[in-house]
Amino acid sequence: MAMASLPYADVDWSLRALAGRAEGFGRFSIGGLDGPLYHVTTLADDGPGSLRDGCRQKEPLWIVFEVSGTIELSSYLSVSSYKTIDGRGQRIKFSGKGLRLKECEHVIICNLEFEGGRGPDVDAIQIKPKSRHIWIDRCSLQDYDDGLIDITRESTDITVSRCHFSRHDKTMLIGADPTHIEDRCIRVTIHHCFFDGTRQRHPRVRFGKVHLYNNYTRNWGIYAVCPSVESQIYSQCNIYEAGQKTVTFKYLTEKAADQEESRSGCLRSEGDLFLNEAQPCLLEEVDGESMFHPSEYYLTWTMEAPSDALKEILQLCTGWQSIPRPPEQAVLAP
Template sequence: MVVDDGPGSLRAGCCMNEPMWIVFEVSGTIELSSHLDVSSYKTIDGRGQRIKLTHNGIRLKECEHVIICNLEFEGGIGDEIDAIEIKPNSKHIWIDRCSLKDYKDGLIDITHQSTFITISRCHFSNQDKVMLIGASPLHIGDRCIFVTIHHCFFDGTRQRHPRVRFAKVHLYNNYTSDWGIYAVCASVEAEIYSQCNIYEAGQRKEAFKYLTEKAADKEEASTGSIISDDDLFMDDTQSGLLEPICSSFHPSQHYETWTVMSATNELKHALQHCTGWQDVPRPPGE
């Protein structure tokens, strides 16, 4: 067991005011006694060891420039505990190559005007609610949210891959399989660009779902928009796609280039084996 608190602990490093690259000398499980708050300019790097966080989760609150890499999150014990909670007003956050499962609430929440978030190469499993972007139709400030999700494996999880309100979300080169309710959900004013993803249904065949809600500053309720660009719908999967409603969002508005692979069986197999925590060494000198 790795200690939760005290000198040299993960919690001590995360609360430091100065920039810090946090690495681990031993593998182990950290039973978090409470939310682990992370301050700005921190990298939590699990490469070279196998670190599992359990009982509670990480909270990124009013912080910026944070990287969380190569960790496992498993077994949240509270009804309102997420593995990673990004709110409020946090920005420039990168969650990379993490394995997340078995939290009673959700795995990743991005809400309350947190923006410029990237989720990449993560493995999500054994979970009902996976990823929520935009918590409520009352939070109209969430129109600022922009999120990129790429090369992730949503492995038999039930819903929210993600569920989106207000935000602009770029999904590319992800594999979502055997969902319980839906793969991706667009609600009030969401703008989702789904590019070269693989959707493979189980019993529930429709990948895309639309929900109608009323923004706090609008007279009428509305849904969101999804654009599907070269996605692969495997076997009997049905897209459920509707014509985009007033969507002008394109990822090129936020970055000039990005590398996209075609949605193929080769990509599917790669994502099944190369997402989540990996037994990779820490780079020399880190």
């Protein structure tokens, strides 16, 4: 299997090699690069040595785990700026509630599991308001009562990569409401993710600019991707494999609060692979002149043509990975 096709395949040689290595809109995120290590030594929801205690601290921290198991959250766990939550080397699962990134910047969330979030409006990872420079990498997410990842209220410059989404309805929402016109600033990259039988929202987008590439979405329940009011979605070299439902792109029309007419969004499909009678249902150009191109914002991204080999890689190498924690300092060969 051609593992070289995975992006940033060399970030696990030392602990902090991950910082600043995201592709796309979240590429500037450094997390807790400039801070000391914080060791999570308990699965308790709060208290000394807990993740919550580390995430509330104001200084930059690179957070690692000395334990494996489930952290049952009784309330949203708020993550402050300049934090890396690095699950490599252990197996940490969150349930009960999720993570909240509120008015923060430079956060990396890596190699964690989210399952069984309960309660109204409970998301696995909730990014709002006004958060930026966020990277969510190699996480497994399933079975929350609301969303798995929600990006709303002027949060921007975010990358979601190599994540596995399963057993869920409303998977990923970008822009929550047509009255939130400030969400025109939102920019998100989603790449090398596996949407595995989830029902809808892969993602659903209002207002924002979203770059999708080399994702594998299969057996959705309503639609794969939804462009809604004023959104611009650039879909490149993804694999869309239908199950019983074949409509790949569903356009929903809504009226922005400062506009007189309702509009849907724009979606450009370039090099995508549609399998098992998946129907792209592409509209004729909708405000085609306004569609962004990723190269306006970043120069390079790791992408290949969709193929059976890419499908295999994304099924095996997305989500939580059983990998050792990299050393704090790389050991060079003599």
